[in-house]
Amino acid sequence: MFARTERLPAWIAPHGRADVYPVEVRRDPPAIAALRRRVESDIAARRRYSVFDTPIGGVHYQVVALLAYEGITRERLDRVFGVAVNLEWARDHYFNDILQQVVQIAGSAEAMSFAVIDDRGRRVAGTLEPGARQTVATREFPVLFFDPTLVAVDPPADLAQRSWTVSASAAGDPTFVLAARGARRSLLVVGAGVALLALSLIATARAARLSAAVASVRADFVATVTHELKTPLSTIRAVGETIVRGRVKTDQDLKKYAGLLVREERRLTRLVNNLLAYSRVTDVTEVYSFEAHDPGALITEAIQGFRRQLADSGFSLDVSVAPDIPAVKADRTAIVLALDNLIDNAIRYSGDATSVAIHATAANGEVRFEVIDRGVGIADDELPAVRRRFVRGRTAPGDGNGLGLAIVGRIAEDHQGALHISSEVGSGTTVTLCIPAAEA
Amino acid sequence: MPRILIVEDDSSLVQILRDNLLVDGFEVEWAANAEKALTLYRSFVPDLVLLDLMLPDLSGYELGRVLRHGGKTPIIILSARGEKADKLQGLRLGADDS
Numbered sequence: 001m002f003a004r005t006e007r008l009p010a011w012i013a014p015h016g017r018a019d020v021y022p023v024e025v026r027r028d029p030p031a032i033a034a035l036r037r038r039v040e041s042d043i044a045a046r047r048r049y050s051v052f053d054t055p056i057g058g059v060h061y062q063v064v065a066l067l068a069y070e071g072i073t074r075e076r077l078d079r080v081f082g083v084a085v086n087l088e089w090a091r092d093h094y095f096n097d098i099l100q101q102v103v104q105i106a107g108s109a110e111a112m113s114f115a116v117i118d119d120r121g122r123r124v125a126g127t128l129e130p131g132a133r134q135t136v137a138t139r140e141f142p143v144l145f146f147d148p149t150l151v152a153v154d155p156p157a158d159l160a161q162r163s164w165t166v167s168a169s170a171a172g173d174p175t176f177v178l179a180a181r182g183a184r185r186s187l188l189v190v191g192a193g194v195a196l197l198a199l200s201l202i203a204t205a206r207a208a209r210l211s212a213a214v215a216s217v218r219a220d221f222v223a224t225v226t227h228e229l230k231t232p233l234s235t236i237r238a239v240g241e242t243i244v245r246g247r248v249k250t251d252q253d254l255k256k257y258a259g260l261l262v263r264e265e266r267r268l269t270r271l272v273n274n275l276l277a278y279s280r281v282t283d284v285t286e287v288y289s290f291e292a293h294d295p296g297a298l299i300t301e302a303i304q305g306f307r308r309q310l311a312d313s314g315f316s317l318d319v320s321v322a323p324d325i326p327a328v329k330a331d332r333t334a335i336v337l338a339l340d341n342l343i344d345n346a347i348r349y350s351g352d353a354t355s356v357a358i359h360a361t362a363a364n365g366e367v368r369f370e371v372i373d374r375g376v377g378i379a380d381d382e383l384p385a386v387r388r389r390f391v392r393g394r395t396a397p398g399d400g401n402g403l404g405l406a407i408v409g410r411i412a413e414d415h416q417g418a419l420h421i422s423s424e425v426g427s428g429t430t431v432t433l434c435i436p437a438a439e440a
Numbered sequence: 441m442p443r444i445l446i447v448e449d450d451s452s453l454v455q456i457l458r459d460n461l462l463v464d465g466f467e468v469e470w471a472a473n474a475e476k477a478l479t480l481y482r483s484f485v486p487d488l489v490l491l492d493l494m495l496p497d498l499s500g501y502e503l504g505r506v507l508r509h510g511g512k513t514p515i516i517i518l519s520a521r522g523e524k525a526d527k528l529q530g531l532r533l534g535a536d537d538s
Binding site for chain 1: 460
């Protein structure tokens with residue numbers, strides 16, 4: 001038996017010699033005779049692991065032993081290797097150490113706070129008050145110093161089923177950029193501590209970060225949607241008031257304002273459609289109706305709504321559909337909405353350019369819809385972000401809602417297709433929507 | 441003739457605002473983003489700034505703080521966000537009304 005020299009259990013008599021080694025070795029100390037018999041019962045049952053709780057010299061331990069046999073029939077025992085964890089020591093010291101390491105991984109100490117709560121609701125470690133209101137994530141974990149999935153399905157009767165809770169709060173954290181750092185460092189902790197408990201704590205820290213991030217996305221959502229709904233309404237009201245007060249003197253002005261109303265109505269309609277589509281595509285109970293559709297007809301339907309806008313602003317739209325293009329297997333409404341968003345983006349991000357191209361081609365069993373503008377472009381570092389909800393690029397003009405590409409990406413995914421964006425600042429953006437062709 | 445600088449990225453709203461202000465006899469300039477707003481603030485020297493809170497390149501609050509730091513020109517916040525918290529935040533940065 002090995003024991004740490006600097007933390008020698010009370011049930012082992014000291015040697016009385018000066019400590020030379022960090023570990024002391026004892027052969028069959030009487031105090032572990034019961035432990036030995038318990039392990040032998042698992043050996044007799046040909047078990048691979050022996051796990052149980054037992055008192056040794058009046059102290060509670062959790063014993064975890066690996067039983068190695070010669071050959072696959074487990075006829076002869078080769079060796080036993082195991083550890084006994086002093087549960088009282090672990091309770092007092094282990095979790096505080098782990099928490100400190102997790103705080104390092106998860107971010108600065110003032111931003112993240114944690115607590116480990118035992119099965120009786122007492123705080124074992126950490127600084128977060130039990131039941132604190134700012135708690136954003138909690139996770140139960142079994143107080144087991146081994147991977148329970150490795151051990152027999154039925155836990156032995158003499159292994160206590162304790163379940164503790166770890167809570168985390170990222171209330172003080174303004175940024176959520178440390179995830180990558182955390183992933184790297186988590187390996188160190190796993191090496192340093194008992195892997196499962198540390199992983200559980202890290203997962204909790206991540207969950208805390210995630211819920212805080214989700215809360216911030218929700219706040220963005222409310223702000224964005226409020227802005228996007230209210231801005232057109234403000235314009236409509238202002239136009240109405242201008243007309244009501246008799247401030248419009250010429251027919252030409254009247255026509256201009258009527259045009260504004262039509263344009264704002266289109267914006268509101270697109271926003272509502274996008275929101276409905278987003279809730280539809282995020283709601284798994286609603287299903288698409290996948291049928292074979294002619295890509296050219298889908299494009300024609302999508303550009304229908306833009307004809308007047310394009311004509312008024314002198315825009316040219318170059319549409320080309322490859323001959324003999326196969327039908328796509330698609331939900332018509334979804335694809336038309338996707339193309340509508342892509343064309344709308346292309347026009348809005350065109351800057352001074354006045355041409356947008358739409359090409360449909362077929363390759364490798366899929367149809368590619370390319371929407372190409374010659375406008376402001378998107379910077380490389382922003383490309384991954386613009387596909388997320390409510391994120392608009394730096395070069396984005398005012399009237400986007402940040403939902404469009406997120407919706408299109410989602411629609412592509414739901415069709416087992418793909419969405420690719422390539423862009424160069426100043427020379428334009430090409431967005432490619434790939435949708436599988438229908439079976440011939 | 442009093443000069444008004446509109447900092448607003450929504451072209452429709454700007455159009456109707458500008459038309460009305462022109463009828464009322466103001467001189468009007470328009471900036472769609474914070475960068476242009478700062479340039480015009482210096483060259484056009486407005487007597488009043490109408491400021492939107494949601495700009496593509498900088499939040500209206502931040503721009504407001506910068507403009508406030510640079511002079512005493514009154515700022516009125518134009519916002520589709522009518523929340524009390526937004527109004528308070530706007531007034532706190534030194535807006536004269538919102």
